[in-house]
Amino acid sequence: MWRGLWTLAAQAARGPRRLCTRRSSGAAAPGSGATIFALSSGQGRCGIAVIRTSGPSSGHALRILTAARDLPPARHASLRLLSDPCSGEPLDRALVLWFPGPRSFTGEDCVEFHVHGGPAVVSGVLQALGELQPWVRCLVLPMGLGGDQGASDWDLPAGSVPGLRPAEAGEFTRRAFANGKLNLTEVEGLADLIHAETEAQRRQALRQLDGELGHLCRGWAETLTKALAHVEAYIDFGEDDNLEEGVLEQADIEVRALEVALGAHLRDARRGQRLRSGAHVVVTGPPNAGKSSLVNLLSRKPVSIVSPEPGTTRDVLETPVDLAGFPVLLSDTAGLREGVGPVEQEGVRRARERLEQADLILAMLDASDLASPSSCNFLATVVASVGARSPSDSSQRLLLVLNKSDLLSPEGPGPRPDLPPHLLLSCLTGEGLDGLLEALRKELAAVCGDPSTGSPLLTRARHQHHLQGCLDALSHYKPSKDLALAAEALRVARGHLTRLTGGGGTEEILDIIFRDFCVGK
Numbered sequence: 001m002w003r004g005l006w007t008l009a010a011q012a013a014r015g016p017r018r019l020c021t022r023r024s025s026g027a028a029a030p031g032s033g034a035t036i037f038a039l040s041s042g043q044g045r046c047g048i049a050v051i052r053t054s055g056p057s058s059g060h061a062l063r064i065l066t067a068a069r070d071l072p073p074a075r076h077a078s079l080r081l082l083s084d085p086c087s088g089e090p091l092d093r094a095l096v097l098w099f100p101g102p103r104s105f106t107g108e109d110c111v112e113f114h115v116h117g118g119p120a121v122v123s124g125v126l127q128a129l130g131e132l133q134p135w136v137r138c139l140v141l142p143m144g145l146g147g148d149q150g151a152s153d154w155d156l157p158a159g160s161v162p163g164l165r166p167a168e169a170g171e172f173t174r175r176a177f178a179n180g181k182l183n184l185t186e187v188e189g190l191a192d193l194i195h196a197e198t199e200a201q202r203r204q205a206l207r208q209l210d211g212e213l214g215h216l217c218r219g220w221a222e223t224l225t226k227a228l229a230h231v232e233a234y235i236d237f238g239e240d241d242n243l244e245e246g247v248l249e250q251a252d253i254e255v256r257a258l259e260v261a262l263g264a265h266l267r268d269a270r271r272g273q274r275l276r277s278g279a280h281v282v283v284t285g286p287p288n289a290g291k292s293s294l295v296n297l298l299s300r301k302p303v304s305i306v307s308p309e310p311g312t313t314r315d316v317l318e319t320p321v322d323l324a325g326f327p328v329l330l331s332d333t334a335g336l337r338e339g340v341g342p343v344e345q346e347g348v349r350r351a352r353e354r355l356e357q358a359d360l361i362l363a364m365l366d367a368s369d370l371a372s373p374s375s376c377n378f379l380a381t382v383v384a385s386v387g388a389r390s391p392s393d394s395s396q397r398l399l400l401v402l403n404k405s406d407l408l409s410p411e412g413p414g415p416r417p418d419l420p421p422h423l424l425l426s427c428l429t430g431e432g433l434d435g436l437l438e439a440l441r442k443e444l445a446a447v448c449g450d451p452s453t454g455s456p457l458l459t460r461a462r463h464q465h466h467l468q469g470c471l472d473a474l475s476h477y478k479p480s481k482d483l484a485l486a487a488e489a490l491r492v493a494r495g496h497l498t499r500l501t502g503g504g505g506t507e508e509i510l511d512i513i514f515r516d517f518c519v520g521k
């Protein structure tokens, strides 16, 4: 039928002509074989918008929209006029990129149209792609594109008339996963990269997308496979003289080393999750220390009311900020003092409650008021209690900040010599702010993990769950008792590592992960 169509078209091709056929049946069912398309860049007016297709009809869609017999060279940007396949009307002069599978993002044939980002251009191209439905066939034949020698290029694969349909959210990435282009941790890294708002988040996401976590897990899984092979060899040939000496001992050593490595990663697990969802930084101190002034300064917006009246802040005010490249949920709280009215007392209760949840406490005092009972009390309680814990056994860290340094006389004695390590700051003049930001960067790197160095972080509860599952299974590995049970423990442990990178993953887990993506990714 398509050859017949071509002949008809070729005969008529002495100028731009239009040829449409309609099919009432045989529509390709939407599903994995379908070709999908979507706007992959953001919505709204912009310089350049990128529209992508993926699937077996991508090449045909490209040839039809560019009214060309030949596909452009693979993976090279080519300038082409795009026209509506039904009306022949020009839509845009655009850069097109042809990525024949499997060397593409999804592993399928893909096309990128880099069009001018006006809404009418974008909707025109999307509409044109949508019109290439299975039941509508439209060919615009350019001037002089006649003759028989090109006929086969226009033919569709025998027996199939694939159409294009709009992509669902995350469908491009899901296809990349299904075709083995990305494993599950890399997919998560990609989702995190798209959502990354701070420098540290971007670094972490990029490392995960590069496959560092997946690589680590695969290495661990290989260790378990080897250990399992040793145990099974012993079960089968234990009595055999040919079996190498110390096979079981070797497996035992490898499993113990793996337990140590898993334990170390799990101890760090909270850090990666903080990096992904934000560390809790709580500003606390006696009334009027300048806590709200600092919150406004760090968030660069008037989050909290600042006033000379002590007890201004009552509720906990939380604001997301990028602090020195790290994502932070910054909380302003009521000044800590006793013997006040019921409303302020409730504020103080809420402040103490929030303090419990802090990953990092910004403890603030008025540098010109260190001898006051409220300052002394604060130093003796909050600062002393956190400072007494060693950083290794506490997940909470503390930075002591002495504000209002502008009120200290340059000649006068500095702040009390018995004070713990501290930073001087003036929210009024901004002096000391750079030093504070540098100190915050170091503290937050300790709280969230430094994504530039060290081992890959566990950024999701899912990662923690599987590593813990692996470790728990290994605790049942006792080769000296029952070898069959020991082998089973190794298999269960390995299963957790496999599922972490997406092997044998259930559909529900995949659905949860791909829900994070937008249409076009």
Ligand SMILES: Nc1nc2c(ncn2[C@@H]2O[C@H](COP(=O)(O)OP(=O)(O)OP(=O)(O)O)[C@@H](O)[C@H]2O)c(=O)[nH]1
Pocket (backbone or CB within 6 Å): 286, 287, 288, 289, 290, 291, 292, 293, 294, 305, 306, 307, 308, 309, 310, 311, 312, 313, 314, 333, 334, 335, 336, 403, 404, 405, 406, 407, 425, 426, 427, 428, 429
């Ligand atoms: N001189 C000077 N005044 C400051 C500085 N920082 C804040 N202040 C002033 O100190 C007063 C109290 O500031 P706030 O930011 O409201 O203090 P706070 O700790 O949030 O107070 P409460 O919410 O009442 O506990 C205001 O009048 C500020 O303008 C500073 O660095 N130098």
Ligand SMILES: [K+]
Pocket (backbone or CB within 6 Å): 287, 288, 306, 307, 308, 309, 310, 311, 312, 313
């Ligand atoms: K105040």
Ligand SMILES: [Mg+2]
Pocket (backbone or CB within 6 Å): 291, 292, 293, 304, 305, 306, 312, 313, 332, 333
């Ligand atoms: Mg306040």
